[in-house]
Amino acid sequence: MLANLLSIASSSDFITRAMIFGVKPWFLDSYVSSTAAGSLPKQVKIVEVGPRDGLQNEKNIVPTQVKISLINMLSETGLSVIEATSFVSPKWVPQMADHTEVLQGIQKFPGVSYPVLTPNLKGFQAAVAAGAKEVSIFGAASELFTKKNINCSIEESLQRFSEVMHAAGAASVPVRGYVSCVLGCPYEGKIAPAKVAEVSKKMYSMGCYEISLGDTIGVGTPGSMKEMLSAVMKEVPVGALAVHCHDTYGQALANTLVALQMGVSVVDSSVAGLGGCPYAQGASGNVATEDLVYMLHGLGIHTGVDQQKLMEAGVFICKALNRRTSSKVVQASCRL
Amino acid sequence: MVAAKRALPWLAASLRPVSSTAAGSLPKQVKIVEVGPRDGLQNEKNIVPTQVKISLINMLSETGLSVIEATSFVSPKWVPQMADHTEVLQGIQKFPGVSYPVLTPNLKGFQAAVAAGAKEVSIFGAASELFTKKNINCSIEESLQRFSEVMHAAGAASVPVRGYVSCVLGCPYEGKIAPAKVAEVSKKMYSMGCYEISLGDTIGVGTPGSMKEMLSAVMKEVPVGALAVHCHDTYGQALANTLVALQMGVSVVDSSVAGLGGCPYAQGASGNVATEDLVYMLHGLGIHTGVDQQKLMEAGVFICKALNRRTSSKVVQASCRL
Numbered sequence: 001m002l003a004n005l006l007s008i009a010s011s012s013d014f015i016t017r018a019m020i021f022g023v024k025p026w027f028l029d030s031y032v033s034s035t036a037a038g039s040l041p042k043q044v045k046i047v048e049v050g051p052r053d054g055l056q057n058e059k060n061i062v063p064t065q066v067k068i069s070l071i072n073m074l075s076e077t078g079l080s081v082i083e084a085t086s087f088v089s090p091k092w093v094p095q096m097a098d099h100t101e102v103l104q105g106i107q108k109f110p111g112v113s114y115p116v117l118t119p120n121l122k123g124f125q126a127a128v129a130a131g132a133k134e135v136s137i138f139g140a141a142s143e144l145f146t147k148k149n150i151n152c153s154i155e156e157s158l159q160r161f162s163e164v165m166h167a168a169g170a171a172s173v174p175v176r177g178y179v180s181c182v183l184g185c186p187y188e189g190k191i192a193p194a195k196v197a198e199v200s201k202k203m204y205s206m207g208c209y210e211i212s213l214g215d216t217i218g219v220g221t222p223g224s225m226k227e228m229l230s231a232v233m234k235e236v237p238v239g240a241l242a243v244h245c246h247d248t249y250g251q252a253l254a255n256t257l258v259a260l261q262m263g264v265s266v267v268d269s270s271v272a273g274l275g276g277c278p279y280a281q282g283a284s285g286n287v288a289t290e291d292l293v294y295m296l297h298g299l300g301i302h303t304g305v306d307q308q309k310l311m312e313a314g315v316f317i318c319k320a321l322n323r324r325t326s327s328k329v330v331q332a333s334c335r336l
Numbered sequence: 337m338v339a340a341k342r343a344l345p346w347l348a349a350s351l352r353p354v355s356s357t358a359a360g361s362l363p364k365q366v367k368i369v370e371v372g373p374r375d376g377l378q379n380e381k382n383i384v385p386t387q388v389k390i391s392l393i394n395m396l397s398e399t400g401l402s403v404i405e406a407t408s409f410v411s412p413k414w415v416p417q418m419a420d421h422t423e424v425l426q427g428i429q430k431f432p433g434v435s436y437p438v439l440t441p442n443l444k445g446f447q448a449a450v451a452a453g454a455k456e457v458s459i460f461g462a463a464s465e466l467f468t469k470k471n472i473n474c475s476i477e478e479s480l481q482r483f484s485e486v487m488h489a490a491g492a493a494s495v496p497v498r499g500y501v502s503c504v505l506g507c508p509y510e511g512k513i514a515p516a517k518v519a520e521v522s523k524k525m526y527s528m529g530c531y532e533i534s535l536g537d538t539i540g541v542g543t544p545g546s547m548k549e550m551l552s553a554v555m556k557e558v559p560v561g562a563l564a565v566h567c568h569d570t571y572g573q574a575l576a577n578t579l580v581a582l583q584m585g586v587s588v589v590d591s592s593v594a595g596l597g598g599c600p601y602a603q604g605a606s607g608n609v610a611t612e613d614l615v616y617m618l619h620g621l622g623i624h625t626g627v628d629q630q631k632l633m634e635a636g637v638f639i640c641k642a643l644n645r646r647t648s649s650k651v652v653q654a655s656c657r658l
Contacts (some may be wrong), residue, residue: 218654221620222579223637248612250650251620254575257544283654289574298573328572332540332605 030090040084041265043302045081047212047242048074048289049316051102052083052117054274056095057285058321064098065322068105073313074271075109078304083136086117087127100130115176119150121163128171135168136176136212137161139203141196142185145216158202165206177208178244182228183220183255188280193231201235210240212268213256218248222258229262242266245287247279247326252287260301267292272314274325288327290314363587364614365624367403368418369534369564370396370611372639373424374405374439376596379607380419380643386420390427395635397431400626405458408439409449419569422452432592437498441472443485457490458498458534459483461525463518464507469537480524482525499530500566504550505542505577508601515553523557532562534590537577539601540570544580551584564588565611569648570599574609575617582623589614594636610649612636 008068051071055062062070067085074082080308084106090097096117103116115134118124127135139157140146146154161177168175182196202209213232215225225243232241241265243259245252270286277283293305311330318325325331377384384392389407396404406428412419418439425438437456441447449457459478462468468476475591483499490497503510504518522533535554537547547565554563565581565588567574578589592608601606615627633652640647647653 221617223621247650248654249616250575250610251617253572254579254617257576257579277654284650288572294571295543295573295576299545328569328606332599334572 022207039263040260040299043265043304044260044296045266046079046289046292046296046303046305047083047244047266047268048079048271048288049083049244049268050074050271050274050289052086052096053268054270054272054286055085057096057275057278058323059276060321060323061095062317062320064101064105064169066317067098067102069084070271070313070317070320071102071106071114073316073324075107075112077306077309077313079310080111080304081113081115084114084116085138086119087123087130087132088117088119100126103127103130103132118164120160121167124164124167128173132173134174134176135164137164137203137208138178138180139199140185140216140323141181141191141199142181142188144187145181145185148187154199158199158206161203162206165208169207174209175207176210176212177203177206178212178214179203180214180216182213183215183224184217185219192309193228196228197231197235200232200241204236204240208241210266211236212242212244212266214244214268215246216251217277218246218251218285220245220255221251222254225258226262227253229264231260233262238263239265242268244268246277246285247273247287248283248285253291256287256292257295260299267296271310271327272318272330274317274321284326286323288329290327290329294329299331361585362582362621362623363585365587365626366582367564367588367617368401368611368614368618368625368627369403369405369566369588369590370401370593371405371566371590371608372396372593372596372611374408374418376592376594376608377409378415379597379600380417380645381598382643382645383417384639384642386423386427388639389420389424392593392635392639392642393424393428393436395433395631395638398438399628399631399635401632402433402626403435403437406436406438408441409445409452409454410411412441422448425452427455440486442482443489446486446489446495450495454495456496456498456646458488458579459486459525459530460500460502461521461562462507462538463513463521464501464503464510466501466509467507470509476521480521480528482527487530491529496531497529498534498637499528500534500536501524501525502536502538504535505537505546506539508539515550519553521559522554523561526558526562532564532588533558534564534566534588536566536590537568537574539599540568540573540605540607542567542577543573544576546603547577547580551586555584560585561587562592566590567596568599568607569609570607572607575613578609578614579611579617580640582621589618593632593649594640594652596639599652606648610623610636610647610651612649612651616651 085099085102086096118135269289269292273288275285277285407421407424408418440457590616593609595610597607599607
């Protein structure tokens with residue numbers, strides 16, 4: 001075994017060879033540290049946003065069948081939540097124009113949820129008609145961002161959402177709430193933690209079962225994450241909170257770690273780190289699910305995700321998009 | 337960069353949104369050891385001319401960095417990228433208050449370094465027997481004997497020595513590395529007289545948990561004030577691992593401008609963590625580094641152009657079109 005390892009290791013693509021020989025590279029499982037638990041959650045639910053947030057922010061559009069195949073591959077990894085698509089007007093988001101076909105075309109694995117974005121009542125109705133069993137709504141902690149994005153104030157956006165909430169309640173459809181710009185806004189700059197707490201509280205009170213706090217432009221650092229979460233946790237129970245960190249400045253995993261240390265146990269990520277940043281050309285966006293899983297597994301935290309299958313899904317979609325993966329784990333493991 | 341700053345003027349100022357409650361148990365200041373010109377360039381496939389190396393180091397000297405690892409006095413047969421070590425060390429401007437340590441694998445290298453004007457040197461140990469065997473063809477014990485020759489000469493010449501321990505969180509040959517082994521090697525090097533021990537996750541496989549375990553073991557043998565972490569970002573874990581080290585009291589961090597330096601064990605993989613990204617995190621945490629991020633980014637842009645490669649720094653990728 002040692003001799004095999006040595007000869008494999010001496011080649012530059014030793015990881016690939018290891019995989020060919022059926023020796024699973026030991027570090028793909030990363031080292032489980034027994035003392036890591038400390039104040040960290042024992043398990044983390046990963047919300048995979050690649051097919052929606054990821055593909056929506058990629059410059060190349062992929063065919064419907066590719067999206068369906070991607071989601072089916074992700075369903076095989078053990079992920080329990082996969083954000084499938086977005087019921088917004090194709091005029092605004094052409095990448096999601098095939099939302100109905102995607103939602104109806106994917107295999108619905110038992111135990112896996114496939115939430116879809118619904119910006120308003122019309123989108124919600126179309127989503128439910130297409131078979132959606134869970135939806136998401138998108139708020140923001142920044143007035144300017146809300147104005148720029150959906151041409152209204154935060155207060156008006158919450159009114160629109162309450163229509164969705166009523167309809168969802170009547171249809172027994174759970175709703176996840178997103179709050180954008182929680183650590184900074186491309187237009188307003190600094191965002192007060194109190195504002196994030198206020199918007200989160202309102203969305204939670206309206207009936208969202210979970211609030212995903214998004215560092216939309218990735219400017220946050222562990223300190224600002226801690227401050228923001230401290231404020232929000234006064235208004236929303238930590239069990240109902242998720243973090244959605246962008247890696248635009250390389251801070252995503254450090255920020256996520258701090259959130260875990262504070263008791264957050266739901267993390268959003270995107271396979272292969274799909275999705276750029278619309279505010280900084282060439283910059284990265286979502287944190288890569290593979291890199292997140294690597295950290296969580298190394299910390300001894302249970303995710304239910306099969307890293308190998310996840311990497312395969314990432315390799316698949318990167319080929320289809322003709323782009324290099326943003327996942328460092330995948331970059332280290334093969335030649336993509 | 338200029339366009340981005342005009343479009344997002346607040347970004348320039350808030351490249352360091354400071355959190356006032358971040359301090360907690362974190363150090364108030366961190367010394368960054370810039371290893372780009374040595375560890376970085378040594379692991380890049382393209383070799384740059386001596387003058388480019390000198391210009392890079394001079395630019396880095398202007399950023400406020402207080403330690404810049406300049407070159408390596410190893411045989412050009414093994415490390416051709418560092419063949420011009422004497423010219424580099426003698427060609428750079430030596431800024432007051434800035435230290436320019438050089439690597440010296442043995443007594444011969446040490447003597448050449450001192451003859452060329454070196455005022456500080458570094459020695460490289462490892463926590464893995466197989467790695468040591470593969471790298472320098474001897475056991476850990478034998479490598480420490482070689483180092484003790486350097487230590488004696490350095491002591492006699494009043495030259496401070498920094499000790500590196502490689503593979504502290506994993507080895508490309510041995511796999512898992514016992515924290516106790518890291519502690520043992522660190523203790524030996526510290527006892528021999530190294531003023532600081534830099535603990536390197538050479539292949540970047542560590543995660544915050546394994547970092548914590550390893551540091552707990554090492555801190556029983558070496559005071560935390562004499563410890564540094566040198567995290568590779570091969571699996572994207574470097575900043576998270578560095579954060580945990582800071583939370584445990586470590587206040588010296590190694591990094592490489594533009595994230596120079598790949599990984600010799602995984603083709604196409606990244607290596608060193610980018611200094612710009614590290615500085616972004618530290619400044620955001622309200623930790624003082626003395627480093628001017630703007631000038632640092634300029635140095636990174638310069639060397640990437642010379643190397644004809646894209647920067648590995650996410651901060652730079654977000655700020656301009658490189």
